[in-house]
Amino acid sequence: MDSLNKSLGIRPTEPDTKNKPASETIEERRQRRRAAIQKSVGLWKDRTDIPTDGLEYQRQLRGEWE
Numbered sequence: 001m002d003s004l005n006k007s008l009g010i011r012p013t014e015p016d017t018k019n020k021p022a023s024e025t026i027e028e029r030r031q032r033r034r035a036a037i038q039k040s041v042g043l044w045k046d047r048t049d050i051p052t053d054g055l056e057y058q059r060q061l062r063g064e065w066e
Contacts, residue, residue: 005012024032044050051057
């Protein structure tokens with residue numbers, strides 16, 4: 001992956017530590033990640049143009065690539 005990034009001219013980025021408290025515990029990090037994930041729950045629940053079965057949806061997406 002590093003060689004691909006290098007060939008594309010992508011430089012490694014520094015981790016974002018500006019917004020992260022220095023003494024954040026594992027539990028606090030888990031709660032922060034969970035809160036972020038919860039925002040996306042049900043994002044597509046009312047859509048009628050895609051299959052509700054995840055596997056069928058994946059097959060449909062892959063079918064577009066062929």
